[in-house]
Amino acid sequence: GAGVSQSPRYKVAKRGQDVALRCDPISGHVSLFWYQQALGQGPEFLTYFQNEAQLDKSGLPSDRFFAERPEGSVSTLKIQRTQQEDSAVYLCACRAGGGTDTQYFGPGTRLTVL
Amino acid sequence: SQKIEQNSEALNIQEGKTATLTCNYTNYSPAYLQWYRQDPGRGPVFLLLIRENEKEKRKERLKVTFDTTLKQSLFHITASQPADSATYLCALDRVAGNMLTFGGGTRLMVKP
Numbered sequence: 001g002a003g004v005s006q007s008p009r010y011k012v013a014k015r016g017q018d019v020a021l022r023c024d025p026i027s028g029h030v031s032l033f034w035y036q037q038a039l040g041q042g043p044e045f046l047t048y049f050q051n052e053a054q055l056d057k058s059g060l061p062s063d064r065f066f067a068e069r070p071e072g073s074v075s076t077l078k079i080q081r082t083q084q085e086d087s088a089v090y091l092c093a094c095r096a097g098g099g100t101d102t103q104y105f106g107p108g109t110r111l112t113v114l
Numbered sequence: 115s116q117k118i119e120q121n122s123e124a125l126n127i128q129e130g131k132t133a134t135l136t137c138n139y140t141n142y143s144p145a146y147l148q149w150y151r152q153d154p155g156r157g158p159v160f161l162l163l164i165r166e167n168e169k170e171k172r173k174e175r176l177k178v179t180f181d182t183t184l185k186q187s188l189f190h191i192t193a194s195q196p197a198d199s200a201t202y203l204c205a206l207d208r209v210a211g212n213m214l215t216f217g218g219g220t221r222l223m224v225k226p
Contacts, residue, residue: 033213042203042216091157105157
């Protein structure tokens with residue numbers, strides 16, 4: 001497809017479980033971003049990749065969060081030992097180049113930690 | 115610290131009227147500002163971008179203003195329609211070329 005896809009769309013985890021969230025960006029888009037969106041709030045930046053290089057991870061809330069993009073296309077956000085406060089929608093966005101190009105968002109993965 | 119504020123209360127207007135949404139920011143000097151639309155269960159969709167040296171930008175029924183002195187952007191939808199009902203997010207760059215910092219969004223409800 002032409003857009004950004006994310007999987008799974010919904011994930012329920014028990015507290016303490018590890019989860020992996022996948023993002024398939026638009027083909028050829030160099031930049032990839034992960035955001036976390038709590039209910040009723042705007043998205044908050046987590047991390048940024050340019051191709052396979054993770055250039056900014058300042059938004060990751062703890063060392064339980066880890067992201068990778070090994071081949072510069074698909075990205076995975078992993079959360080270890082999930083906690084209830086990790087419950088949120090995780091959005092992936094991509095951008096063709098740098099500068100002020102538009103960011104294209106995926107539909108998000110809704111994570112619920114019980 | 116940097117702060118971006120949007121009216122957290124929903125804005126209810128009648129179809130055909132102009133909707134005006136506000137985005138205020140502090141401790142910030144963005145190079146550009148973007149507006150996004152978000153529908154329930156979906157990711158944000160880009161609408162308009164305005165740069166710091168631009169006062170106004172238009173696209174069809176949408177108009178955005180950017181006042182760097184007041185540190186405020188206004189987003190207008192003229193001749194509003196029920197299909198315009200959604201949450202609207204403003205976003206500012208932190209470092210040009212990198213991620214966006216979003217406001218909390220304002221929910222717009224257009225009643226027929």
